[in-house]
Amino acid sequence: MANDLSPILNYHLDTSHQRGKISGRTLNREEYPVPFKLYRSPKPFHLAHDLRLPNTSLGKSLDKHPLPKKPNMPGILAAICNLTAGISQVRRHHDGNVFHFRTVASAGALYPAEFYIALQNVSGMTDGLYHYCPLEHTLTQLRSGYVFGALSGTAPIVRFYLTSIFHRSAWKYGPRAYRYCLLDTGHMAENLLHAARIHGMPARIDYDFKDNAVNRFLAVDPDQEGCFAVIHSLGCSSQTDVDDTVPPLTGDLPLFSRAAPTAEPPEGLMTAHKATSSFARCPAPREASSSLQSTPLPAPALEGSVTTAIMKRRSSRNFIPIKANTKNLVDIISYLCHDTPPICSSALQVGFIASPNSGLTPGYHLIDRDNKSTMLMKSGDLMAASARVCLDQSWLQNAALHIVFTADLHALNNQCGPRAYRYAHLEAGRLGQRLYLAATSKNLGACGIGAFFDYEAAELLSLPFGNSLLYLVAVGPVRK
Known part of the structure; x- marks a missing residue:
């Protein structure tokens, strides 16, 4: 390890592959990660399956599209969830096992990324924080109430959060999995941009936020799962605060961040995650080089x-x-x-x-x-x-x-x-x-x-x- 470098640069060097020095990992089948986060909720919100998706070309999907004057918000959210993180194919194997392919690419098809929605004043929905389960195509409510504050007005507010469960990737890839958790969350962020915009929902990605506050609001265990991206949509921006005094519906929600009974993320992975948790500002646009023929x-x-x-x-x-x-x-x-x-x-x-x-x-x-x-x-x-x-x-x-x-x-x-x-x-x-x-x-x-x-x-x-x-x-x- 080059001790004169910052912890995150040391992490990158420590997890760099070198020819002849890659040792095979023994996979512990008892710690195989659960592929879906399944909260125990008595009343999950069942999203519509008969989705009416816009016929928008890929070339125009990131353009601004108008939101309908009287939008069917539960239907729009159902479509956004399905396109962002849903199941695209089910494969049944001869041994009886079933594998669910998702709309997002994922290293080793381990799918560490998770999808949350905070909303308020949305017609047809109860105010609160929700988690999307692609296996059941449902939203589980985690907080109920004015999560953006009682004084924030009556206009609809929607914000999306993307997290990663570290053990899902680390089970196979060890400390290098932190790289893959980030890449996989980026995959989901791109899907979300397209899914939201074609339905007339604004979507602006924000990678800068206070990790501790956001993870606490999402009621996740920060030693198992962490938020990597916040996507501001209807009626909100980076200046729109949440009211985390609205309590979680149950006190055991952080337990569901664990993807295996006893497994812990590797120390090197968590060192990298904690090193990158400091708030920072996006790089300023660089000047394009004009010295080469283009x-x-x-x-x-x-x-x-x-x-x-x-x-x-x-x-x-x-x-x-x-x-x-x-x-x-x-x-x-x-x-x-x-x-x-x-x-x-x-x-x-x-x-x-x-x-x-x-x-x-x-x-x-x-x-x-x-x-x-x-x-x-x-x-x-x-x-x-x-x-x-x-x-x-x-x-x-x-x-x-x-x-x-x-x-x-x-x-x-x-x-x-x-x-x-x-x-x-x-x-x-x-x-x-x-x-x-x-x-x-x-x-x-x-x-x-x-x-x-x-x-x-x-x-x-x-x-x-x-x-x-x-x-x-x-x-x-x-x-x-």
Whole structure:
């Protein structure tokens, strides 16, 4: 451990994979995490199953859409819950076990992210705090009353919260799982942005808040589960406080944050989480570099339904090395430049490795998301080398693109403090989910990779000191 670095940078170094030094983990089946958080509630709020989803294209789903004059709010919330965190497919195995696929991508399909809603003055709903259970498609009320205060007026207020249960990922991935918990929460945040906006609900992501106060309001056990993102929607902003004097309905709610009877998250994971809990400010927008020759990106054409893309999204490994439709790939790349500020986009750098089958110049390209252009940084066929970096998963070299998300973790830590580590990973996950949706809408496959030889990745991409690869998403034609 490099003791002169901050705890979060030490954590990143300690959890970096090195070739020949990855020891296999023995999985304790008795500590297998429960995949759903099931509160014991006598009267859960059953959400509608016959959802009437808007026919909005993926390309327009992040635009502002009007809320109906007389909205069916329980129906809208049912649709938002289902699209954000719901079940997209049920697979029954020969041994009788049932597996539930979700609308969000997740490392190892362990799904650590959880979804909460606080609301007040919403027609058809009782004021309070709720947790969404995708298995039953229900909302469990955790607090009942004016959670935004009795003096906050009569206009409807809705706010969403995204948390992560650490043991769900740590059971398989150990201390490195903190990275995956952040990426997976970012996946869910992107789904929520689309789901809320197509229904006319505003949605603004906030990664900065007082952890202790928010976790206490959500009635979670902070040693097992923590909030990573707050999404302000109807009638609220970061300045809208909650009234945590409204008591939880029962005193045992924190117990449900535990995903296994006796398992505890690894010490290294919790050290990282506590190190990033300090309040900070998002990085200021960086100035775009103009020293390299750039290629402008056209506006993306994504006409497929966003709701269809969300429900059909899967992780694919069966890439086939054939010529890809270059325009489709460029549309996917360009869609990464379509943002919904203010989000911590400056915490992240985005690029891609193009294969000879992509129709683009083979090599590593940077994406200037502010100016919607790309710059060739390193030429040549790098796909096989990139697959070797990703723990020698050779099937990855058959993809058309490897989109890579990197960050200058040292500079972010110095500028914003350790909480910037969350910014970078949450944003990488959020944009990674966007790639999944864009690829699905183009009938292409996608697969997110969070495990790789960290130092080899930095060498392959010629990353400056302090910069690290956080996430890679492979995209390309797949065998149907």
